[in-house]
Amino acid sequence: MQEPITIAGITVQPGTRTSIELPIPSFYTHTSASMPIHVVHGNKPGPCLLICAAIHGDEINGVEIIRRILTHKTLNKIKGTLIAIPIVNVFGFVSQSRYLPDRRDLNRSFPGSRSGSMASRLANMLMTEIIDHCTHVIDLHTGAIARENLPQIRACLRGEPETEAIARAFGVPVIINSELRDGSLREAAREHNNIPVLLYEAGEALRFDEVSIRAGVRGILGVMSYLGMRPKSRKKKEYETLISRSTQWVRAPESGILRSVIPLGTLVKKGDILAYINDPLGEIETNVTSTVSGIVIGKTNLPLAHEGEAIFHIAKFVKEEEISNYIETYHDELDPLTDEVKSEQVPLV
Numbered sequence: 333m334q335e336p337i338t339i340a341g342i343t344v345q346p347g348t349r350t351s352i353e354l355p356i357p358s359f360y361t362h363t364s365a366s367m368p369i370h371v372v373h374g375n376k377p378g379p380c381l382l383i384c385a386a387i388h389g390d391e392i393n394g395v396e397i398i399r400r401i402l403t404h405k406t407l408n409k410i411k412g413t414l415i416a417i418p419i420v421n422v423f424g425f426v427s428q429s430r431y432l433p434d435r436r437d438l439n440r441s442f443p444g445s446r447s448g449s450m451a452s453r454l455a456n457m458l459m460t461e462i463i464d465h466c467t468h469v470i471d472l473h474t475g476a477i478a479r480e481n482l483p484q485i486r487a488c489l490r491g492e493p494e495t496e497a498i499a500r501a502f503g504v505p506v507i508i509n510s511e512l513r514d515g516s517l518r519e520a521a522r523e524h525n526n527i528p529v530l531l532y533e534a535g536e537a538l539r540f541d542e543v544s545i546r547a548g549v550r551g552i553l554g555v556m557s558y559l560g561m562r563p564k565s566r567k568k569k570e571y572e573t574l575i576s577r578s579t580q581w582v583r584a585p586e587s588g589i590l591r592s593v594i595p596l597g598t599l600v601k602k603g604d605i606l607a608y609i610n611d612p613l614g615e616i617e618t619n620v621t622s623t624v625s626g627i628v629i630g631k632t633n634l635p636l637a638h639e640g641e642a643i644f645h646i647a648k649f650v651k652e653e654e655i656s657n658y659i660e661t662y663h664d665e666l667d668p669l670t671d672e673v674k675s676e677q678v679p680l681v
Contacts, residue, residue, distance in 0.1 A: 334377040337413060339369065339461055347375040349408070354461060356422060357450055365423070369462075370402055370416045378412025379559045380465050383552055385417070385472040387439045387517065389424015389431070390537040394472025397548035400677055404553065410561045415462060421454075428538060430476070440513070442520035459520060468498060468559065469521050469529040470552055474544070475536050478634040481645075482596040482627075482659070483534040483547040486510040488518065489575065495528040500573050501558035502530060502551035505597075505659045506629055506647060507575045530555070536633060542680045546666040574655045576647035579629065584609060584637040586618045591635065594628055594644070597663065599656035601625045606644050609637060624648055627655060 336343050340354045350373075353366035383401065385394025398418040401407070407414065419425045421438050431437055436451035444455025463469070475481040484506040489496045499507050510531070512519040521527040532551060534544035557564040584590070588609040594600060600622045607620040620643065630645030637643055649655050664670040668679035 333375060337373055344371045344373045346373055348373055367422055372407050372414040374410040374412055376411040378561055379467045380413040382415045382466045382469045384420050386419045386421050386425050389421040389429050391474040393474045393535045393544050396540055396545050397472055400549045401552055406562045412561050440515035442515055442517050463521055466527055469527055471517055471531045473531060473533050477537045479632050480536040481533045482629045483544050484508055484629055486531040486533060488512050498528055498555050499530055501554045503554045504547055504551055505655055505662050507573055509575055509577050540680045542668055543666045574649050574651055576649050579647045580624050581642040582623055582644040584639055584641045584643050587639045590637040596628055597659040598628045599652050
């Protein structure tokens with residue numbers, strides 16, 4: 333039997349699950365506000381995994397991912413503890429904004445302080461109330477507004493075998509070796525107690541994407557199985573996930589109306605045409621060509637571009653053909669139109 337866990341003054345006993353409202357600064361209307369937290373505290377000792385979403389308030393795919401995780405039938409028998417925070421940046425979520433009311437980026441404000449800006453105080457609260465308990469973290473994100481990302485894991489893998497192991501256990505086709513950013517939750521958690529952190533990127537801000545959501549749910553359950561928190565799935569296929577050590581943006585050579593012809597997940601070669609840029613009358617046309625060979629992992633969905641604007645994000649791999657085939661198979665398994673496994677969740681459209 334493991335020990336009880338206490339968060340925000342609420343003690344959760346082993347073998348129980350509890351929802352907690354962590355008090356945060358009130359709105360300027362004097363309306364009280366809180367950060368919703370759900371704790372599943374198993375009977376038996378084990379890892380303490382945090383899954384959190386909406387650190388950027390407009391990145392909402394993770395909210396649905398966490399909702400589905402919390403309804404999963406195996407959760408009541410887990411070993412260790414699962415802490416789920418579907419909405420970290422409550423203020424940004426309410427206003428449909430990436431930022432806090434003072435325009436600060438919460439994910440550049442860690443570890444924070446008790447007496448700093450609102451972002452700094454919220455970051456400090458998350459560190460002291462939550463991260464102190466954790467052994468592993470999965471932070472759920474999406475692309476920005478009008479920018480879509482292929483399901484991918486970003487993690488700092490240099491000298492971190494445990495981080496690489498859980499990244500592979502997540503099971504998405506693309507893992508990006510991404511250096512830590514100053515002020516990010518990833519950096520703060522690593523410096524705090526060398527906690528392995530995965531950043532899951534998939535989809536677009538202010539949009540639900542069913543494939544990205546399903547990939548996130550599958551990935552989290554895969555990590556929980558690897559950590560011994562739940563039984564391993566007998567049906568899960570094993571893939572040799574490949575790691576990209578570098579990525580590159582392709583930028584618009586001219587301003588104009590953008591017509592993209594390459595979808596996410598496509599294997600492209602250097603010199604391939606990715607899109608066309610026209611003037612409004614269609615008299616001038618400029619080709620947008622790939623500057624490198626690799627897999628398209630991110631792209632703009634806005635058909636309007638200024639010169640120099642980043643419009644395609646390409647990850648470079650050693651075995652590009654292999655990863656391309658994996659991405660196609662992976663997408664088909666998660667797409668409601670092509671999957672062979674009946675889902676308990678109604679697909680979102």
